[in-house]
Amino acid sequence: MSRVxxxxxxxxxxxxxxxxxxAFVAEHYDRLLGLARIVCRDTAxxxxxxxxxxxxxxxxxxxxxxxxxxxxxxDRIVAREALxxxxxxxxxxxxxxxxxxxxxxxxxxxxxxxxxxxYTALRAAFERLSPEQRAVVGLHLHLGYSVAETAAIVxxxxxxxxxxxxxxxxxxxGDLEESRS
Numbered sequence: 001m002s003r004v005x006x007x008x009x010x011x012x013x014x015x016x017x018x019x020x021x022x023a024f025v026a027e028h029y030d031r032l033l034g035l036a037r038i039v040c041r042d043t044a045x046x047x048x049x050x051x052x053x054x055x056x057x058x059x060x061x062x063x064x065x066x067x068x069x070x071x072x073x074x075d076r077i078v079a080r081e082a083l084x085x086x087x088x089x090x091x092x093x094x095x096x097x098x099x100x101x102x103x104x105x106x107x108x109x110x111x112x113x114x115x116x117x118x119y120t121a122l123r124a125a126f127e128r129l130s131p132e133q134r135a136v137v138g139l140h141l142h143l144g145y146s147v148a149e150t151a152a153i154v155x156x157x158x159x160x161x162x163x164x165x166x167x168x169x170x171x172x173x174g175d176l177e178e179s180r181s
Contacts, residue, residue, distance in 0.1 A: 025054055028071075032078045038138035039082035041127050042089075049085050053078035075143070076153040079135055083154070086131030118176075125175035133168035136161050 029050060036046035036053075057077050064073055126134065132154070139150040140161075151161040 021058060024058065028054070028074055032074060035075060035138055035143065036078055036082040038142060039079060039131055039135045040086050040089075041134070045085050045089065046082065049082035050078055053081045056081070072145075072149065072153065075139065075145075076155075079139060079153055080155065083131050083135055086134075117179075121176055121179035122172070125172050125179070128175060129168050129171060132156075133164050133171070136164045137168050140165060 032050045032053065033046055036049040037043060040046045040049060053074070057074055064070060126137075129137065135154050136150050139145045139153055140147060145153065147161055147165070148158055151158045154161065156164075
């Protein structure tokens with residue numbers, strides 16, 4: 001018969017906690033990384049935003065009152081963190097303190113796309129949007145949140161979100177028209 005030590009219950013609890021964290025991250029990571037990548041435009045920054053957001057969510061998980069709102073709650077945390085990182089990178093001091101290497105990023109388009117030039121033009125136009133515009137476009141048009149839900153997630157008034165969406169659409173249309181000519 002093995003003897004039970006005082007450390008064993010703590011070890012079992014720690015193992016269960018580790019498994020719960022791993023399951024939590026595995027379930028949400030890819031979707032959140034996609035959202036953060038839309039806002040940040042940079043995979044490393046997006047991964048940082050997701051990492052920080054998941055840490056915050058895990059620490060504050062007891063504050064979530066309604067489990068059905070988990071997805072929106074996580075999206076809100078990660079979108080705000082991605083915006084914070086993008087703004088920091090966009091400031092002159094942020095660029096000075098964390099310079100980018102002069103590397104071009106090549107990303108393969110959808111091989112099934114009928115118009116690869118259109119995809120490239122759209123991607124370039126999207127990258128010229130501000131982080132705030134990318135966030136509302138990503139949340140509203142890509143993830144399907146309503147304007148009111150998008151406003152709650154990014155922490156802005158509904159009219160501000162509508163204005164950002166309108167400005168983003170106008171800019172995208174203009175840039176795409178320009179690339180066609």
